[in-house]
Amino acid sequence: MASDCWSLPETLCRFPAMEAKTLRLMRKTIDDGFRDIVRSWADTIDAATVPLQMFLNALERAFAGSPWVLVLAVLLAAVWATSRSWKIVLGTAIALCLIGWVGLWQDTMVTLAMVSFCTVVAVIIGLPIGIAAARSDRLQRIVSPVLDVMQTLPSFVYLIPVVVIFGIGKVPGMIAVVIYAVPPMIRLTNLGIRLVDREVTEAAEAFGSSARQKLWNVQLPLALPTIMTGVNQTIMMSLSMVVVASMVGVGGLGKNVLQAINNQFFTVGFLNGFALVAIAIVFDRSSQAFGLRLQKHREAGHD
Amino acid sequence: MTEATPILPVEDDDEAVTGRSGIEIRNLYKIFGPEPERYIAAVKAGLTKTDLNRKHGHVLGLTDISLSIPPGRITVIMGLSGSGKSTLIRHINGLIAPTTGEVIHDGADVCRMTPAELRDFRRHKTAMVFQKFALLPHRTVLENTCYGLDIQGVPRRDSEPVARHWIVRVGLKGYEGSYPSQLSGGMQQRVGLARALANDADILLMDEAFSALDPLIRLDMQAILLELQSELHKTIVFITHDLDEALRLGDRIAILRDGRLEQVGTGQDIVLRPANDYIAAFVREVNRARVIRAATVARPVAAGEELPQFSVPGTEVLETVARHMTTAGVNHARVLGRQGQLRGTIAISDVLTAMVTPATAPAGPLAKG
Ligand SMILES: Nc1ncnc2c1ncn2[C@@H]1O[C@H](COP(=O)(O)OP(=O)(O)O)[C@@H](O)[C@H]1O
Ligand SMILES: [Mg+2]
Numbered sequence: 001m002a003s004d005c006w007s008l009p010e011t012l013c014r015f016p017a018m019e020a021k022t023l024r025l026m027r028k029t030i031d032d033g034f035r036d037i038v039r040s041w042a043d044t045i046d047a048a049t050v051p052l053q054m055f056l057n058a059l060e061r062a063f064a065g066s067p068w069v070l071v072l073a074v075l076l077a078a079v080w081a082t083s084r085s086w087k088i089v090l091g092t093a094i095a096l097c098l099i100g101w102v103g104l105w106q107d108t109m110v111t112l113a114m115v116s117f118c119t120v121v122a123v124i125i126g127l128p129i130g131i132a133a134a135r136s137d138r139l140q141r142i143v144s145p146v147l148d149v150m151q152t153l154p155s156f157v158y159l160i161p162v163v164v165i166f167g168i169g170k171v172p173g174m175i176a177v178v179i180y181a182v183p184p185m186i187r188l189t190n191l192g193i194r195l196v197d198r199e200v201t202e203a204a205e206a207f208g209s210s211a212r213q214k215l216w217n218v219q220l221p222l223a224l225p226t227i228m229t230g231v232n233q234t235i236m237m238s239l240s241m242v243v244v245a246s247m248v249g250v251g252g253l254g255k256n257v258l259q260a261i262n263n264q265f266f267t268v269g270f271l272n273g274f275a276l277v278a279i280a281i282v283f284d285r286s287s288q289a290f291g292l293r294l295q296k297h298r299e300a301g302h303d
Numbered sequence: 304m305t306e307a308t309p310i311l312p313v314e315d316d317d318e319a320v321t322g323r324s325g326i327e328i329r330n331l332y333k334i335f336g337p338e339p340e341r342y343i344a345a346v347k348a349g350l351t352k353t354d355l356n357r358k359h360g361h362v363l364g365l366t367d368i369s370l371s372i373p374p375g376r377i378t379v380i381m382g383l384s385g386s387g388k389s390t391l392i393r394h395i396n397g398l399i400a401p402t403t404g405e406v407i408h409d410g411a412d413v414c415r416m417t418p419a420e421l422r423d424f425r426r427h428k429t430a431m432v433f434q435k436f437a438l439l440p441h442r443t444v445l446e447n448t449c450y451g452l453d454i455q456g457v458p459r460r461d462s463e464p465v466a467r468h469w470i471v472r473v474g475l476k477g478y479e480g481s482y483p484s485q486l487s488g489g490m491q492q493r494v495g496l497a498r499a500l501a502n503d504a505d506i507l508l509m510d511e512a513f514s515a516l517d518p519l520i521r522l523d524m525q526a527i528l529l530e531l532q533s534e535l536h537k538t539i540v541f542i543t544h545d546l547d548e549a550l551r552l553g554d555r556i557a558i559l560r561d562g563r564l565e566q567v568g569t570g571q572d573i574v575l576r577p578a579n580d581y582i583a584a585f586v587r588e589v590n591r592a593r594v595i596r597a598a599t600v601a602r603p604v605a606a607g608e609e610l611p612q613f614s615v616p617g618t619e620v621l622e623t624v625a626r627h628m629t630t631a632g633v634n635h636a637r638v639l640g641r642q643g644q645l646r647g648t649i650a651i652s653d654v655l656t657a658m659v660t661p662a663t664a665p666a667g668p669l670a671k672g
Binding site: 197199200202203204205206207208209210213217218221222297 | 426
């Protein structure tokens, strides 16, 4: 209205947006085009997702379907192997038993299966990209803004194309989680390698290392503490993302939380939330203890 | 008398070590920056380091370096911080490529090698010791010493005995299983030395290898290096910013200033005949008694002159000669060459004069040099 416009002309007052018709047309073209592309590739996409889907189902069955004593024993052994700390193993045992006691064993195992697998995938994707980015300044200049977008874009937004392409289910959920969890892995691998003492990499070169020898003998071992921080963060991001991913059909604790929100089940919501926190703490402590153990001999390594 | 000929120089029967190739550095220029080729012509025509930096944003690292590094000797490259020492030594194993110029070893130009040839050259012909040791923190002393051989693909079964041998030689027996962080700086650099020696390379590059060590430890390391060298006869390029270290270790010394070679010669040459005021200022405070050798000060024997009984080796530095002569209570001595031949005579007064005469005022026997 002219009265709100301090008597300015209309174009300087209300932002001259494009016509509603144009916008609608644009939206329609892009959405339909995208959908058409997806439809024409449907067979290929199915061929790629079906085996993954089957694998995820099998993994979930292995975690949630096996006798709980067996799973608990394996989990505790894994925690011991990474942390070598009785305290952390004991804490894990207590946390898991409490979770089982409040009836969340199955759901927790489903979540655990998902998070473990997503973390492995994120590390497998993130590590080589991080290494490549550390080697080439050009690649780093391309990768880092992409990572910035991946981390700032609200996760709900990129769920949309994922769902359009892959539909609803575990696979799109996994993809969403991996997209969300992979940036710290890439970033910290890149950073860790770039921070390796220049004189030590120079020594590797002076003794005639090939690029591969330099990577395996020097860069990765010396960057390992930083890379482990990346793994740790990746795990944490996966855990927080499985809740969001439950919106596209991932089961487990996240789904319970989602239902609790919809139905205002206060107690259920908190129990599931605490179960997630418990898993997060277990993962965090074990991976940090592992990282520390790797650094045992290096306190005075560089000054 | 066979020794009527001029007496200098004393120590350089260099060609005793023959059949091996040294390193020939020829007309080396290095400009740091995005477009070094663009300015090389201007630099060759005399564009200064300051102007290159201010007007074109490039750094002039080295200017027209030609230096021949003899095999089996220790060549010291000396200069203040930022004078281009590290840049120069890194050209020898191709860690830095020159803007123009050549580094010839065994008939091959290191600067023209393919990456594979260069790797091979580094693995088998050179080894390097670093200022801050550059050890691998996650490897034990033994594993660090094996490092060069690991890279060559030598199995541990064969490399371990070699590594153990060198660990003993540098005085670290018993520390094979320790990690670098558990060792003092001096001990870490011994590991650095053992790692380089285990490579069995002819060329040993040492970039300020002892500069990070405490003075006493540094003297120790210098002694170890000299002792090993007396039996290994490697071609050593040793970098330092410390003149005393240069004089102690160097068979030849090259002085760098702002990327240019100011003077190349033996320690005596540099102390007795500094090429310019810069070097004269550099060597002014040097303890000459520890640098100048008896043969340098010896006077030729005149025909029919009566020879003193007491004798000293010509390679001995004046400090030692003075001690010997005063202990023996003599004023005159014969000076003998390496094979025990007569090289001249020396008087205690000559010794004292040489010890205190400033380099800029040549007098007495020194004038003959
Ligand atoms: N990579 C580089 N880029 C730009 N300038 C460099 C680089 N490396 C060395 N320099 C410059 O070259 C000069 C010589 O450096 P350096 O060889 O490290 O000296 P030194 O070892 O004698 O202290 C210095 O002015 C230094 O700033
Ligand atoms: Mg240096």
